[in-house]
Amino acid sequence: MTGPFVLPVRDIVHRPGEMREHTLEVSAPEKWGEGLVSVPHGETVVVDLRLESVHEGILASGDVDTRYVGVCSRCLTDIAEGVEVEFQELFAYPGEEEADFEVQDDHVDLETLVREAVVLSLPFQPVCQPDCPGLDPATGERLAENAGTQQSEPLDPRWAALQDFTTTNDDESPRSRG
Numbered sequence: 332m333t334g335p336f337v338l339p340v341r342d343i344v345h346r347p348g349e350m351r352e353h354t355l356e357v358s359a360p361e362k363w364g365e366g367l368v369s370v371p372h373g374e375t376v377v378v379d380l381r382l383e384s385v386h387e388g389i390l391a392s393g394d395v396d397t398r399y400v401g402v403c404s405r406c407l408t409d410i411a412e413g414v415e416v417e418f419q420e421l422f423a424y425p426g427e428e429e430a431d432f433e434v435q436d437d438h439v440d441l442e443t444l445v446r447e448a449v450v451l452s453l454p455f456q457p458v459c460q461p462d463c464p465g466l467d468p469a470t471g472e473r474l475a476e477n478a479g480t481q482q483s484e485p486l487d488p489r490w491a492a493l494q495d496f497t498t499t500n501d502d503e504s505p506r507s508r509g
């Protein structure tokens with residue numbers, strides 16, 4: 332059993348009351364999350380972990396500290412935010428009843444547990460700031476940056492193209508007439 336989130340628990344299996352603490356610092360082995368924001372592949376994931384031996388198995392609890400990146404759901408600006416989430420799950424000893432997580436060969440693999448805890452905590456509609464006003468429906472520009480300044484770069488290349496076209500016609504290109 333191998334993987335960045337695999338830990339040996341041989342010294343505490345079937346010894347209820349025993350407890351071990353670990354701090355893991357792992358690179359996310361893949362992108363976590365499919366929404367507007369996700370934890371990028373290779374991002375540092377720090378797990379403060381407590382493994383307690385209980386009668387049914389190994390109880391894993393702790394917290395995860397990492398970072399997500401993506402775009403604001405209102406104005407599409409790039410954002411990057413820290414995310415910290417707690418988890419607790421029992422790794423059951425293999426037995427007759429099927430368990431979501433099991434102790435295997437005296438090891439526990441925390442990857443699925445940690446990934447699911449992080450992904451579930453990612454905001455479904457992330458914002459660059461709590462009061463982000465979003466985009467101007469008429470111009471497609473960010474309202475937040477537009478306040479107070481007359482000229483700002485259009486975000487959408489289609490708007491940039493339109494602006495060039497307008498400028499060219501008004502100021503520069505002489506039209507061939509008659």
Ligand SMILES: [Zn+2]
Pocket residue numbers: 403404405406407408458459460463464465
């Ligand atoms: Zn925003």
